[in-house]
Amino acid sequence: MDEKTGIRPHSCLIQNRSSVSLTGVREVVSFDENQVVMDTDLGLLTLKGKDLHVSRLTVEKGEVDVQGTVDHMAYSSNEAHRKAGQSLISRLFQ
Numbered sequence: 001m002d003e004k005t006g007i008r009p010h011s012c013l014i015q016n017r018s019s020v021s022l023t024g025v026r027e028v029v030s031f032d033e034n035q036v037v038m039d040t041d042l043g044l045l046t047l048k049g050k051d052l053h054v055s056r057l058t059v060e061k062g063e064v065d066v067q068g069t070v071d072h073m074a075y076s077s078n079e080a081h082r083k084a085g086q087s088l089i090s091r092l093f094q
Contacts, residue, residue, distance in 0.1 A: 007041040008062045020047060021067040028054060028064060040075075048054055048072035071081075 010024030022038065022045070029037040029044070031054055052068035053094045 010040055010042050011051040012045075012073075014070060014086065017049075017070045018040045018067065020064075020070060020073075022066075025062045025064045027059065028057060033068070038064060043077055045088055046072075046074050 008024040011022070013021045015021075022040075024040050024042070025045075026039040026041065029039055031037070031052070033052055034048060034050065036052050036054060038045045038047075047066060047070055049071040050069040052066055052070075054064060055067045056063065056065035058064075
């Protein structure tokens with residue numbers, strides 16, 4: 001983890017569209033057999049496909065492995081997700 005910014009190194013390795021290994025993941029926000037949504041330091045990462053399942057999750061290290069057929073992968077802003085986890089008082093005074 002970068003001591004100054006608190007950002008973990010982020011990497012993504014996709015093998016044959018059937019196995020994805022990720023680092024730099026803060027949390028798995030949601031998952032089902034068609035979609036896995038993860039919060040990373042670089043934004044929300046959404047994987048879409050078929051028969052997806054999280055085969056390994058190490059929160060302390062920020063590592064996630066996903067198995068299944070990957071059809072789509074996209075990053076989006078994670079600001080709304082992060083703000084949803086804050087208290088009402090902190091959101092009012094931003």
